[in-house]
Amino acid sequence: MSERPSRRAGSRPRKSAAPASAAPQAVAQPIAVSGSQSGLGLAIRQRLEASGRQVIGIDLPGKGAEVEADLSTEAGRTDAVEGVLERCDGTLAGLVANAGVDSPNAQLTFDVNFHGAVDLLEGLRPALARAGRAAAVVTVSHAVMISPGIRSAAADALLAGHGRRAALYAGRSPGAPYAVSKLALARWIRRHAATAAWAGAGISLNGVCPGAIHTPLLEKDLADPMKGRIIRAMPQPLGAIAQPSDLAGIFEFLLSPEARYIVGQLLVTDGGLESLWRGEDWPRPWSVSMPGFLLRLFGSRAVAAAKAR
Numbered sequence: 169m170s171e172r173p174s175r176r177a178g179s180r181p182r183k184s185a186a187p188a189s190a191a192p193q194a195v196a197q198p199i200a201v202s203g204s205q206s207g208l209g210l211a212i213r214q215r216l217e218a219s220g221r222q223v224i225g226i227d228l229p230g231k232g233a234e235v236e237a238d239l240s241t242e243a244g245r246t247d248a249v250e251g252v253l254e255r256c257d258g259t260l261a262g263l264v265a266n267a268g269v270d271s272p273n274a275q276l277t278f279d280v281n282f283h284g285a286v287d288l289l290e291g292l293r294p295a296l297a298r299a300g301r302a303a304a305v306v307t308v309s310h311a312v313m314i315s316p317g318i319r320s321a322a323a324d325a326l327l328a329g330h331g332r333r334a335a336l337y338a339g340r341s342p343g344a345p346y347a348v349s350k351l352a353l354a355r356w357i358r359r360h361a362a363t364a365a366w367a368g369a370g371i372s373l374n375g376v377c378p379g380a381i382h383t384p385l386l387e388k389d390l391a392d393p394m395k396g397r398i399i400r401a402m403p404q405p406l407g408a409i410a411q412p413s414d415l416a417g418i419f420e421f422l423l424s425p426e427a428r429y430i431v432g433q434l435l436v437t438d439g440g441l442e443s444l445w446r447g448e449d450w451p452r453p454w455s456v457s458m459p460g461f462l463l464r465l466f467g468s469r470a471v472a473a474a475k476a477r
């Protein structure tokens with residue numbers, strides 16, 4: 169997939185092609201997309217723009233995005249948030265936290281995939297809340313569900329801000345830092361989506377978990393002797409590896425008002441591989457006792473009062 173030609177750095181976003189009078193108010197507000205200049209992010213940008221949405225792209229300097237920032241550094245992440253806020257006048261209809269790398273450098277992988285997404289989500293949350301009704305979609309990966317031996321402790325360490333410990337726990341198998349970064353991201357979504365700050369502020373937050381997609385990232389993985397062999401051997405129940413444009417509509421849907429009631433979910437979009445391998449491992453009944461359930465629902469005082477009666 170060829171990359172988008174560069175536009176002048178820092179140039180103002182283009183106006184939406186949709187006539188303002190015909191569009192509901194939220195449509196006039198922009199959507200920010202990280203990793204907007206290549207692969208899946210570019211396909212999402214193109215899909216949204218074709219629907220008349222204004223996109224504020226975020227990508228590495230020199231790639232031609234509206235906001236040029238290196239999400240692997242704290243300063244770059246601050247610049248990205250400020251750049252988006254400047255261009256959206258403080259109100260955002262949607263955010264796609266999509267930028268990602270699959271590098272053997274664990275720290276770089278954690279910085280871009282986990283901190284690069286979480287800092288955007290946290291920094292832009294007030295702008296999403298200001299829209300009244302908004303959506304945030306995070307590109308996770310089915311690696312969270314199908315990678316062998318990913319240690320929960322590594323993801324927990326990353327969530328707790330201990331990158332070095334996370335790298336140590338992740339181990340040395342190929343792709344382990346990537347899977348750990350995405351598992352931490354998935355857990356972050358589950359932890360926050362239904363809280364007052366997100367759902368309570370009218371923001372539907374979800375993750376999409378793709379399988380292999382034909383992008384420059386996949387080409388790099390295919391060129392790696394070990395990873396390439398594994399990826400090529402993976403079954404494809406649907407018959408073929410996805411093109412970025414095959415998945416862009418799923419993001420557009422999750423950003424739309426029709427998907428408002430989808431909250432805190434991880435939507436696997438891998439053509440059936442996870443379903444083939446994990447089978448009836450999912451859904452799993454919730455292993456909570458009736459007293460535990462009532463405790464959660466009514467609180468300890470109500471349960472004690474019921475017992476006393």
Ligand SMILES: NC(=O)c1ccc[n+]([C@@H]2O[C@H](COP(=O)([O-])OP(=O)(O)OC[C@H]3O[C@@H](n4cnc5c(N)ncnc54)[C@H](O)[C@@H]3O)[C@@H](O)[C@H]2O)c1
Binds near residue numbers: 307381384
């Ligand atoms: N391609 C796949 O097979 C696949 C599968 C599952 C999930 N994903 C996920 O999809 C997302 C998009 O990946 P892709 O396959 O389109 O890859 P890609 O390499 O084509 O695009 C990634 C984009 O992120 C940007 N980016 C990378 N590092 C950055 C940084 N430090 N700061 C700012 N931007 C940065 C790149 O410049 C690029 O535009 C990633 O999160 C990836 O993990 C991809």
